[in-house]
Amino acid sequence: MSFSGNKVDRPSGFTLLEMALVLVIVGILLTLSLTLMLNLSKTNRLKKTQNRLEIVRDALVGYMLNHSRLPYADANSDGIEDSGQYVGKVPYVSLGLTKAESSDAYGQVFDYDVEGSPAINGSLTDTTSQNICHQLGAYIDGVTTATTRVTLDGGKSFANVAFVILAKGNNKQYEGENSDGDRDYESQNPNSDDLIKWEGFILLYNKLGCGKEFYRLLNNSSKDIYVLGGDYSSCTKISNNKEAFIQKGAYGYSNNTCTNQIFSFSDCEQADFGSSANRDTKVEWDGVSVTDR
Numbered sequence: 001m002s003f004s005g006n007k008v009d010r011p012s013g014f015t016l017l018e019m020a021l022v023l024v025i026v027g028i029l030l031t032l033s034l035t036l037m038l039n040l041s042k043t044n045r046l047k048k049t050q051n052r053l054e055i056v057r058d059a060l061v062g063y064m065l066n067h068s069r070l071p072y073a074d075a076n077s078d079g080i081e082d083s084g085q086y087v088g089k090v091p092y093v094s095l096g097l098t099k100a101e102s103s104d105a106y107g108q109v110f111d112y113d114v115e116g117s118p119a120i121n122g123s124l125t126d127t128t129s130q131n132i133c134h135q136l137g138a139y140i141d142g143v144t145t146a147t148t149r150v151t152l153d154g155g156k157s158f159a160n161v162a163f164v165i166l167a168k169g170n171n172k173q174y175e176g177e178n179s180d181g182d183r184d185y186e187s188q189n190p191n192s193d194d195l196i197k198w199e200g201f202i203l204l205y206n207k208l209g210c211g212k213e214f215y216r217l218l219n220n221s222s223k224d225i226y227v228l229g230g231d232y233s234s235c236t237k238i239s240n241n242k243e244a245f246i247q248k249g250a251y252g253y254s255n256n257t258c259t260n261q262i263f264s265f266s267d268c269e270q271a272d273f274g275s276s277a278n279r280d281t282k283v284e285w286d287g288v289s290v291t292d293r
């Protein structure tokens, strides 16, 4: 009797303890797997956003190749670019993309900043622009200073860029440089999950094949020189020790009325101004660009 009684009591006490332990373990496992699933889903969302940013960046480069300009930003969320807007949303309709392709994993359309400073002979977004190479060249040369910039070297320096596309990340808000309303952006902030893509002027210049059609002219003289030609609508001043990109067939003039031509690139491979006291600029065509020799 007592043996059978013990037999009944012991397992019943043990089972309760065991059940409590199992419940604790199951609880821990559930918490762990939930955390893991949550992290996996966050990683997947970031990856999806990253892929879409790349789609938009490629579409912008493609747009530039087809239209010789970059689109303005979208200011009223209809996906269509709005003239004069340099900061806003990605103009996905103008780019031929869907809203989903231009949005992060949470459905928020990417932000877009396009460089709009007036370069020589217009800006990158001008609908009437005839000389995108010339404008890109002005940025590369530093003749025109860009407003849109991204951080490099872990945030130590800024680089001028043609455009930036931004996503807020999983916390659905911007941090640091991306949140302060100016046109400097960062991608290397360890306390931020923002995602950004951008493109510099040199890549666009090369993709457009600009170097093949333009002379790079360095004015090495002590005087300013003035150039007319190609798509220039009026004389363009090239200050001493400054470079400029000149379309083939351009003509140089000695003063700002463009009446006294000092050189022509249309049919010569080399121009030497060393013989004149006021014109010591020497340029040489090397098949790709004109450089000082």
Ligand SMILES: [Ca+2]
Pocket (backbone or CB within 6 Å): 074, 075, 076, 077, 078, 079, 080, 081, 082
């Ligand atoms: Ca619009």
Ligand SMILES: [Ca+2]
Pocket (backbone or CB within 6 Å): 176, 177, 178, 179, 180, 181, 182, 183, 184, 185
């Ligand atoms: Ca900023």
Ligand SMILES: [Ca+2]
Pocket (backbone or CB within 6 Å): 168, 169, 170, 171, 172, 173, 174, 175, 192, 193, 194
């Ligand atoms: Ca963020």
